[in-house]
Amino acid sequence: MSYDPSAVEQKWQKYWSENRSFEPSDNFDLPKKYILSMFPFPSGRLHMGHVRNYTISDAFARFYRQQGFNVLHPIGFDSFGMPAENAAIKNGSHPKTWTYDNIDYMKKEFYSLGFSFSKERELATSDELYTKFEQGFIIDMYEKGLLYRKEGLLNWCPHDQTVLANEQVIDGCCWRCDTPIVKKEMNQYYFKITQYADELLSDLAKLENGWPKQVLTMQENWIGKSNGLEFDFELSKESKAKLNDKFNSFTVFTTRPDTIYGVTYVALAPEHDIVKYLCDNNLLDKDAISQIKDMKNSSNIDRQKEKSGVSLGVDVIHPLTGQSVPLWVANFVLIEYGSGAVMAVPAHDERDFDFAKKYSLPLKYVIKPNDSELNKNEAYTEAGVLFDSNEFSGFDSNEAKGKIIEYFETLKIGKKTTNYKLKDWGVSRQRYWGAPIPFIHCQKCGLVMEKKENLPVALPSDIDITGEGNPLDLHPTWKYCKCPKCGGDAIRETDTMDTFVESSWYFLRFCADKTNWEKEPFSSEQIKYWMEVDHYIGGIEHAVLHLLYARFFTKVFRDLGYVDFDEPFLRLLTQGMVLKDGAKMSKSKGNTVDPDEIIAKYGADTARLFILFAAPPTQELEWNDSAVEGAFRFIKRFYDKSNGVYKTTTKPAIDHSKLNKDEKFARKKVYEALIRATDVYNNKYTFNTMIAGAMEAMNALTSQNNSDVLTEGYWILTSMLEPVIPHICHEISQKYFNLKNFDSQEIVDEVLQSDSIKYGISINGKNRGEIELTIGLSNDEIIHLAKAEVSKWLEGMTIVKEIVVPNKLINLVVKPC
RNA sequence: GCCCGGAUGGUGGAAUGGUAGACACAGGGGACUUAAAAUCCCCCGACUAUUGCAGUCGUGCUGGUUCAAGUCCAGUUCCGGGCACCA
The missing domain is CATH 1.10.730.10 (Isoleucyl-tRNA Synthetase; Domain 1)
Known part of the structure; x- marks a missing residue:
C-alpha cells in the first residue's frame, strides 16, 4: 500500500479521540509537564502562525508523554474582543454566534492537524462560567485596593471607539486597527500594576535561564526603572504673590543631581497645576494661553516633532545657590512621568539644550570630560569632573550624584527616589463583547460591588451593534438595577474589561477539569501539582502585553493567597513569524497559505514536518x-x-x-x-x-x-x-x-564507537589532507602516520609543534628550514 | 538617540575554538519508461589549472588573541526588532 495521508491520519485521530489519549492523569505521584501554547483568538480560521505555534507545543507534549511524564497540554479560546463586534457591524451577525461558530470550526482544524490537546479542558473565555469567576477576582482586587477608578487623560482610539492601555498603543497608534490615538479625559478603571513594578523587574532574574533575553530586556525597558533625586523648587516671593499665594513650591525629579549647579531654567508640563492656574486666571497673555492649549491638544507624535514652550513670567529659587531661575512651560515635559516638572540643564542634556537654543536661554557648564576639552557647541551628557559646583567641584560626576543626594537629604530638602515608566493598567473598555465590570453606581452609596452570589453579571443577548457608542450603555434596560447595598435604584457599570484580563489567568483554569469548573475558579490542589508552566510557546508580540499582565496577576493571586509561586512561566519559547515571499503572511498582502489546503493535499504530518524542519522555531520561517x-x-x-x-x-x-x-x-x-x-x-x-x-x-x-x-x-x-x-x-x-x-x-x-576514525591533517592550521586511523593508537603513532600522509608539504620544513586533537585532527606547525 | 538580535553557497539552514557548507530545496546530468509522472543514481561555494583527480581564495568589513577563529576580543558597516522628548 502506498502512503495515503488522509486515510492514515483520520484513522489515528479517531483512535486518539476514542482512547482519550491526551487527557492528563489525576495521579499526582507521576512526574508532570505542563506544556502550554498561547491560546488563539477565534478569528475564523487557523493561519500558519497558529499551526507553527501548536506544532511546536505538540512536539513537546508528545515527547514528554513518551518519556513517562503526566502531560497537561490544553487549549482554549481567547474569545472576547473587538473583531467579534466588528463582524457584527459588518455582517449583522451576533458576536456570540460569530465567536462560537468560529470556535467550532477551529476545533476541527486542530483535530485535523493531530494536535494532542486535552479535549476535556477546552474553554472559551467568553463562557459565562469564566466571566463569573473573573468578576469575582475583580471584586477581590478592588477590595485590596489593586483596582481603582479615576478621571484621567486616556488613550482613545477613534476607530474602535474605546480606551486603550499604554501597552496597546504602538507608535502612537491603536495596536489593532493602526488608527492614531487621541488623548481623552474620562473615567476609567485601573489595575495598580505599578505597585508591583519593582518585583516585576527584579523577578526577571528568576527567568534568566528560561526566557529569551530579548523578552526580558523588553520588559525591563518597559518597566523603566530609574533612580534619582526628588526635590522642591520654591517660587520667588513676587511669583507667589502673582499666583495669589496658591502655590508655594513644586516637585521635580532628576537622574542627574550632579548637574544641579548647571540649572538655568525650570520647565513644567502644559498640564501642570501651576500652568492650569495661570491660564484659568488669565495671568498670561492670550497668545501664551492659546499656545499652551495647542500643546495640550497635540498628539504625542506631534509633540515630538519640535520643542516649544512659553515663559510663564514666574521665577523659582535654586535650592542650593538661592539664585532665581525662570520658569517655563515646555511641550517635552510629560505630565505622566515623575511630577510633570523638570530642572533644565541645557549644558548637559540634549532636550534642554535644544530648547535653550530655540529660546536663547543661558547655558552653564558644570561638568567637563576627564581627558578632553569641553565642546561648548553641544550638550555634554557623559560623565566627567564637576566644576563651578561649590564644594562638589572636582568630584567625579558619578560620585557626585550620591554626594549631592546625601546633601539634599541632610538638609531635608530632597530625597533619593525611584521612578518607573510603567503606568497603571487601564482596563475598562467601552465595548459590548467583553466581561462586564461587576460594579454598580448608586446615587446614595456611590460605587458598589455586585454581590458575589449574583455573579456573573452576564451580557444581554438582545443587543444592537451599530459601531456608534457603547452598546451596553445604549441598551434600553440592561443597566438599570437595584443597589446591592441600599436596594435603591442604581445603574450598572457599562464598561467591559480589557480582554487581556481573561488571558492573565486562563493557564490556572486549565489545571483542573471541567467538573471542578462549576465550583471554583481553579483548584488549589491541582495548581500545586501542575503549575508552573514548564514550556510556554507563543509569539513575541506579547512580550510586554500578555506576558507582563500574566506575571502581574500571578503575583496578585499569590498575595491574595490563591497560589504559592511567583512566576507562572518557567520557560518561554517565542516562535518567529511565518513569511512568504519575504513578508509576513497576511490577507491584505495576499500571500497567505491556508493550512486546510495543505492538509488536504499532503496531510498534517507533512505540514508539521515542514514547519519544524525549515527553520529553528525562534527564527522567521520562509514558506516554500x-x-x-x-x-x-x-x-x-x-x-x-x-x-x-x-x-x-x-x-x-x-x-x-x-x-x-x-x-x-x-x-x-x-x-x-x-x-x-x-x-x-x-x-x-x-x-x-x-x-x-x-x-x-x-x-x-x-x-x-x-x-x-x-x-x-x-x-x-x-x-x-x-x-x-x-x-x-x-x-x-x-x-x-x-x-x-x-x-x-x-x-x-x-x-557510537567505531573501529577507525577519520582525522583531518592540517599544517599551520590549513587543511592539507585526511587519514583514517584505527582506534587506540598512541599520539606518536598518529603523528608518524599523519606525517607520511602529508609528506610533500613537509619538504624543506622543520616541525615546530605537533598537536593531536583526539578523534578530530592533527595539526603540524612548521617553518622553513 | 538608547537597548537587544543577526549577517555563512542560487535558497532554507548545519557546524561543544578543531577537516566550513550537515540535512534539505532549487538547478544540472544519467537510469528506468513508447512517453510522462513517480522512483533510483551522480554532480552542485568561487576561481585557476587539468584530463597528474591538484592549487588559491572563501562565513559583511578591519584588526587582535590562539598551534587552530564562522565561533572568542576590539572596532566598523549593513539589516531586523524593541523602546523612545521618561528628566
Whole structure:
C-alpha cells in the first residue's frame, strides 16, 4: 500500500479521540509537564502562525508523554474582543454566534492537524462560567485596593471607539486597527500594576535561564526603572504673590543631581497645576494661553516633532545657590512621568539644550570630560569632573550624584527616589463583547460591588451593534438595577474589561477539569501539582502585553493567597513569524497559505514536518512550496521503506561486532540522531537539526541490507519522530511493533564507537589532507602516520609543534628550514 | 538617540575554538519508461589549472588573541526588532 495521508491520519485521530489519549492523569505521584501554547483568538480560521505555534507545543507534549511524564497540554479560546463586534457591524451577525461558530470550526482544524490537546479542558473565555469567576477576582482586587477608578487623560482610539492601555498603543497608534490615538479625559478603571513594578523587574532574574533575553530586556525597558533625586523648587516671593499665594513650591525629579549647579531654567508640563492656574486666571497673555492649549491638544507624535514652550513670567529659587531661575512651560515635559516638572540643564542634556537654543536661554557648564576639552557647541551628557559646583567641584560626576543626594537629604530638602515608566493598567473598555465590570453606581452609596452570589453579571443577548457608542450603555434596560447595598435604584457599570484580563489567568483554569469548573475558579490542589508552566510557546508580540499582565496577576493571586509561586512561566519559547515571499503572511498582502489546503493535499504530518524542519522555531520561517513537497517525499519514503521491517514487540538485540561497515554506520547514525533529539527538548529547541539527523539515519539505513539493523532503526526512528509526524509513526509502529516502541529509548554506547576514525591533517592550521586511523593508537603513532600522509608539504620544513586533537585532527606547525 | 538580535553557497539552514557548507530545496546530468509522472543514481561555494583527480581564495568589513577563529576580543558597516522628548 502506498502512503495515503488522509486515510492514515483520520484513522489515528479517531483512535486518539476514542482512547482519550491526551487527557492528563489525576495521579499526582507521576512526574508532570505542563506544556502550554498561547491560546488563539477565534478569528475564523487557523493561519500558519497558529499551526507553527501548536506544532511546536505538540512536539513537546508528545515527547514528554513518551518519556513517562503526566502531560497537561490544553487549549482554549481567547474569545472576547473587538473583531467579534466588528463582524457584527459588518455582517449583522451576533458576536456570540460569530465567536462560537468560529470556535467550532477551529476545533476541527486542530483535530485535523493531530494536535494532542486535552479535549476535556477546552474553554472559551467568553463562557459565562469564566466571566463569573473573573468578576469575582475583580471584586477581590478592588477590595485590596489593586483596582481603582479615576478621571484621567486616556488613550482613545477613534476607530474602535474605546480606551486603550499604554501597552496597546504602538507608535502612537491603536495596536489593532493602526488608527492614531487621541488623548481623552474620562473615567476609567485601573489595575495598580505599578505597585508591583519593582518585583516585576527584579523577578526577571528568576527567568534568566528560561526566557529569551530579548523578552526580558523588553520588559525591563518597559518597566523603566530609574533612580534619582526628588526635590522642591520654591517660587520667588513676587511669583507667589502673582499666583495669589496658591502655590508655594513644586516637585521635580532628576537622574542627574550632579548637574544641579548647571540649572538655568525650570520647565513644567502644559498640564501642570501651576500652568492650569495661570491660564484659568488669565495671568498670561492670550497668545501664551492659546499656545499652551495647542500643546495640550497635540498628539504625542506631534509633540515630538519640535520643542516649544512659553515663559510663564514666574521665577523659582535654586535650592542650593538661592539664585532665581525662570520658569517655563515646555511641550517635552510629560505630565505622566515623575511630577510633570523638570530642572533644565541645557549644558548637559540634549532636550534642554535644544530648547535653550530655540529660546536663547543661558547655558552653564558644570561638568567637563576627564581627558578632553569641553565642546561648548553641544550638550555634554557623559560623565566627567564637576566644576563651578561649590564644594562638589572636582568630584567625579558619578560620585557626585550620591554626594549631592546625601546633601539634599541632610538638609531635608530632597530625597533619593525611584521612578518607573510603567503606568497603571487601564482596563475598562467601552465595548459590548467583553466581561462586564461587576460594579454598580448608586446615587446614595456611590460605587458598589455586585454581590458575589449574583455573579456573573452576564451580557444581554438582545443587543444592537451599530459601531456608534457603547452598546451596553445604549441598551434600553440592561443597566438599570437595584443597589446591592441600599436596594435603591442604581445603574450598572457599562464598561467591559480589557480582554487581556481573561488571558492573565486562563493557564490556572486549565489545571483542573471541567467538573471542578462549576465550583471554583481553579483548584488549589491541582495548581500545586501542575503549575508552573514548564514550556510556554507563543509569539513575541506579547512580550510586554500578555506576558507582563500574566506575571502581574500571578503575583496578585499569590498575595491574595490563591497560589504559592511567583512566576507562572518557567520557560518561554517565542516562535518567529511565518513569511512568504519575504513578508509576513497576511490577507491584505495576499500571500497567505491556508493550512486546510495543505492538509488536504499532503496531510498534517507533512505540514508539521515542514514547519519544524525549515527553520529553528525562534527564527522567521520562509514558506516554500517545493520544500513542503520535499517533506512529503520524505514521509512517503519513510513509509515505503518500512517494508523490510519485521514484526517484533521488543527492540531487536544485535551483536554489533558481527556487523559490516555499512550496517555499523547505519546504527551509529540512528543513535546519533537519538542523542540529538534529547538535547532539542531540553534546551536547544532546534527541531530542524533533530529531523536532519533522522534523515541522515534513514539514508544510512536504506544503504544497508541487514533487517535487524533496519528494524531496530525503525523502532527508534518512529519513536523519535512521533512528536513531529505522529500519524505515520503510529501507523508504522502499530503494523510492526504493536505500539510498544513509544517509550524512552536507551542509548547503546558500543554503537557510537567505531573501529577507525577519520582525522583531518592540517599544517599551520590549513587543511592539507585526511587519514583514517584505527582506534587506540598512541599520539606518536598518529603523528608518524599523519606525517607520511602529508609528506610533500613537509619538504624543506622543520616541525615546530605537533598537536593531536583526539578523534578530530592533527595539526603540524612548521617553518622553513 | 538608547537597548537587544543577526549577517555563512542560487535558497532554507548545519557546524561543544578543531577537516566550513550537515540535512534539505532549487538547478544540472544519467537510469528506468513508447512517453510522462513517480522512483533510483551522480554532480552542485568561487576561481585557476587539468584530463597528474591538484592549487588559491572563501562565513559583511578591519584588526587582535590562539598551534587552530564562522565561533572568542576590539572596532566598523549593513539589516531586523524593541523602546523612545521618561528628566
